[in-house]
Amino acid sequence: MKRLYLLAAAAALIATPAFAQNTITIGFTDSVTGPLNVDSLGQTRGYEFWRDEVNAAGGIKAGGKSYKVKFVSYDDESVGGRVQQLYTRLINQDKANFLFSPYSSGLTAPAAVISEQYGKIMIDSGGAEEKPFEQGNKYLFMVITSATHYLSGAIEALKEKDPHAKLAMVYSDDPFSKDVLAAAAQQAKAAGLDVVLDESYSPSTTDFGPVVNKIISSNADAFLGGGHYSDGATLARQMHDQKANMKWMSILVAPADDKFAELGPAALGVTVPSQWEVQVSYKPQFGPTTAQFVKAYEAKFHAPPDYHAASGYTDGMILQHAIEQAGSVDPEKVTAALNAIDVTTFFGRIKFATDPGHHGLQVGHKMVLAQWQMINGKLGRQVVWPTEAQSANLLYPMPASK
């Protein structure tokens, strides 16, 4: 009997740690499998990199307590249909305190329906589409520039180089790309540029040969378009192979990945709107500088960070800042702190719209335009627009196919 008491006492000792450890759980889904895997991986690495740094520094400090950060995540297989089920699970079963977005607009919109339903804060770095922010959501906050401004820089740069440029717009018919190009078409018209071709294609298109011929027939000298990944790369290669000889090409998303260099000469001169590049140098009010971020990231992952990694990291940093400002993990208090945020980080300025028609939309951050150029004999991206942020001069017209 005595032995039993001793055992019970020992068990009680093990079960009650000397100091209660506070943790906050953050839930998200990422695309471990399926077509969004590459971009999603960058974003997830950004999340995890932030978590490891925060925990190494002792956690998030708020209201005299410190909270360790714990992640729960699931593979959404790049499919919108799974997202709602998984976010419901993250909230109900895994008791997530806060949420991060999945990658891409198509997946973020359904996830936001769930986060809003349960009154959970979701910080979004993966979906740039504006629609979810026009529906009166209260707990959804976007740290990246929204789709309508993706090509603003390209249009401005193009207008300066050639005020009479004729534009061909050919893009994937997914919600993000359509949003981006619809806004770009309006901005082009306002800038007095002529849009001579405006068409969308199915994401499963394999051969763009006839499309490229159509672009050539339209007598355009500038091309804006693309979509997500392999379609954008295929377009770039076929434009080069078929000697479309555009003076300007802006392609969404695909050229922002370092693997775009695989295309060799077909990549040269292609521009891509980017949320962030390793060359940008904002003066952060807190958190790392760009140089510190890049160095630590490369040491950990043995690869340079892309903008998805930087925006993922920013998700965490902004949530942490809001919790610290609120001095609490109470969702209403953190929401109020997020609404009041107006800060500059290594990722740029962050400020959320607070009017009910656009609540949570990013209004502080600005994108840059990057161009693939030869840097010391190797292909790499240079920031070419806006001029005050550029790391190299814009190549215009872009090099012709040989």
Next chain:
Amino acid sequence: MLGFIASIIDGVLVGLVYGLAAMGLTLIWGVMDVINLTHGAMIVAGMMLLYLLASALGLSPYLILAPSLIGGFFAGIALYWIAIHRMTGRPPLMSLLSTFAVNLVLVGVGTAVWGTALFNVEVSVPGFSLGRYTFPGPHILAAVLAAVIAVGLYFFLHHTRTGKAMRAVANNREASELVGIPTTRLLAISVGVGVALATVSGTLIGTLFPYTILSGDSYELKGFIVTVLGGFGNPIGALVGGVALGVLEGAVTPFVPVSWTLVIEFALFVIVLIAFPGGIFTRRRGGL
């Protein structure tokens, strides 16, 4: 007008490659009524082989067709013993499910190893130009090679003992067994040849476009349309079906918005299924 002609020529070139990509699918169907859902994954296997050998060893992309053909043949034989052998003679859904399962495993392993990152193989073959429109050299060469491989398959099926035996098995398996044809071995060889056609077409497609581990799906889908156009189980019909599809894509693109191309393709798919249930270029059932 020149643009239209250019698009038609482009359509023929790409169509021949579509046809080659569908040939393996329709051959396996013709011989044993099995829809091989690993077809897309095998096309990607051909692409990956191209990437690995071309970038690691610096081989010419066209030399890699040989290892792709041989490797594909043995992969096909393995596939037969793993996923198809015990399913022959059972309801078609069984082999559909088992090949689908193998497909998921292959794509899953591929994603784990390479991710869905982009691969591209640069090929420099001079093309020719028609006014402002250019036909890239790799497209012309791929189309010619696709036609050569198709002719080779025709001779194999009609002028070799094994080919003739394959056609006999397709026509009537029991009767072939009665005359002493080792049908199991021939079924395995048929899957081998079918998969070899898939990997070779993957290697050729890899010289034309950049690709990811998931690119196979689109070509498998195209393969089904081509198979329906060309006739189920008719490999040479598949080549004609492929050209028909390529020309259709080329011919409609200049006149309608690009997003309508798929709508028109699949509408045609339905019409052909209703009007010619066996395909336009089909011969009698089992006539491989």
